[in-house]
Amino acid sequence: MTKNDRHVVPRRGGGWDVRAPGASRASAHTRTQAEATDRAREIVRNAGGGEVRIHGRDGRLRDSDTVPPGNDPNPPRDRK
Structure with a gap:
């Protein structure tokens, strides 16, 4: 697991949260699971890739x- 991973989980009061592993607060809150999944993919893609x-x-x-x-x-400039 990396810091870029996100979990799409149900919220007690309704709706869905996007959470980083071990985080006390949600990265995002949406009404539907599909919206939360799309937002989680966007967050992970912008952070450099990972798991949803x-x-x-x-x-x-x-x-x-x-x-x-x-x-x-800003891709890396070094060529290994």
Whole structure:
């Protein structure tokens, strides 16, 4: 698990949260799971890629998605 990973989890009061592992606050809150999943993918892509883990209403993991890095406006200059 990396700091770029995000979990899409149900919120007690309704709706869905996008959370980083171990975070006390949500990165985003949406009305639907689909909106939360899209937002999580966007956050992970902008952070350099990682995993989006999608949980069901029961809180159990139901799917996961690997997101490649997005277009970096400042790519590394070194050529190894």
